Amino acid sequence: MLHHQAIITDIKAIIAQSQEKAIRTIDHQRTLMYWAIGERIFREEQQGKDRADYGQHLTAYIAQALEPELGSGFSKRQVELMRQFYRTFPIANTLYSQLSWSQYKLLLRLDSHDQRTFYMAETVKNNWTVRQLERQIYTNLYERLLVSNDKESVLAVAQNEQLPSDAKQIIKDPMFLEFLGFRRESAFYEKDLETAIITHLQEFLLELGNGFSFVARQKRIHIEGDDFFVDLVFYNRLLQCFVIIEIKTAKLTHQDLGQLQMYVNYYDRVEKLPHENATIGILLCADKNDAVVRYSLPAGQKQIVASQYKLYLPTEQQLLAELNKELYSFEKGE
Template sequence: MNLSNNLIQDIKHLIAQSRERAVRAVDFQRTVLYWHIGERIFNEEQQGKERADYGNYVIKYLSEQLQPEFGSGFSYRNLHWYRQFYRTFPIVNSLRSQLSWTHYRLLLRLENEDKRDYYIAETVKNNWSVRQMERQINSQLFERLLLSNDKESVLAVARNEKLPVTPQEIIKDPMVLEFLGLRRESTYYEKDLEQAIITNLQDFLLELGNGFSFVARQKRIHLDGDDFFVDLVFYNRLLQCFVIFEIKTHKLSHEDLGQLQMYVNYFDRVEKVEHEKPTIGVLLCADKNNAVVKFSLPENNKTIVASQYELILPTEEQLLTEIKKEIEIYNTKYTE
């Protein structure tokens, strides 16, 4: 009797799913255990709060008693983490089963509550691994989005309380592409950058954010005997539209914007179906002049976005400089 391959594959899939759920359930129970240990340590500290060193004494004593029997998970350092875990997330029912203890360890390093909420929401929604969440934190995704969006809007999108409705809410500027392994000072061609993106497509999709899927590379457009090629084509299910990328390793020019506008027009008139939204065109460039972008496009432009790429992660000092610039622009605009 021959059993179908589908039956075998289905059962293998069920086994794998069951094992994954079991691992997640065990890990979540471990996370809850650490929360309760932190709660118990904190409550014990409050009883001896008149002595400043009482908390450290409690943790040191517990470590000496627990570590020999239960292992390194109950070291002095880890017990400190459990106490901080409880103090940072004081409501046990707010813990998310999709997040492991290692996820929460990363989150404990973030002092800003809104920032933690954002990364929790994004991790749950996108099923980020610890490595993926760490990269987004290190690339300062939250801060970069805040440079072009108000805080409440960013958090509302992350929490699924509202869907993004404009390209600016979902297309990052700048895009940080340090995972491509290209050195900023090196000479390379647009095809090299494109190939590096394809080679690291999973990381690029992660940098793009929610709802993106890859469609095509070097999409051929034939217009009355002339051939043109769109560098990269994606689709975004949240915005329900094509998102096409043109890559330029030089400073943006108005000719680049005109070329991209032609591609957008083609997709809108030929590729797009009735229920889909207008195509978004993204000019991914090494440098740009915002004034050139502004005056090269119609005032009511909603579909063309120029995004500068960075090949190294921004430093905290660079980010603070950009934030100060935004504050100065805001103050100049609204206080005069």
């Protein structure tokens, strides 16, 4: 009987996998159809004398002819998106079968080719849903990584052309933790934040970066008669090292950095295997003074990262303004 149950389980898994592949195949064919329609519109448009005006007239004409019969998928806005889709991705064999039409529509909103290249690669690599891609675009993941990296490195890591050699290549600063659900002005302790992170672990791993897996919470370490408890321990398969996270709901101090450094040293000397890389420590804090971080740690060190967390998403304009300021300071070497 147990053997028969195993067969049923396997068959259900095969059916589910086949259904998923069928859905992806159909969606990719739909995407290719929209691309081909966009190409046809573009070729027709090139024959117009005044291309800008003719393009507007043409998409309106196509929508009026097709929408009554085929539905809202061929509204004027949708037809214009098909035209834009071809113009943005003029080579059909560069389209990813793993990306849905809904995801491509999100990518069309981006102005930069490098941005689109980054988000396409990250979506395929991490198997992001439409909602996950939308959140990463809205919270400016690409720009946050650029704050502490060069553009070529960010793109190379995203496209698997280069393995990350530094934690800052995959860890964002700031991190946005709006999914934890804390209300504005609410009072909470570090324990509350830690509990919320565990409750929303999947979302936190997505925000934390690529290649992370959860290891332990409140990990007890014993050092010559004294017990200490590490808030969160992760492992990163890309960096091939342990990653320790300490949470501070107050402003970062040099004592906090010293405590985290002790935990990192312990893991390097006791837990780390010979083939693994040096442990990374992340101090996730509500507020930080970058000068305190610089002067509290040895010059050139790469094991300790101070990342500020934000529990609420600012408006897109505020977010971009803040990131542009950070990017400008980074480029100026401040």
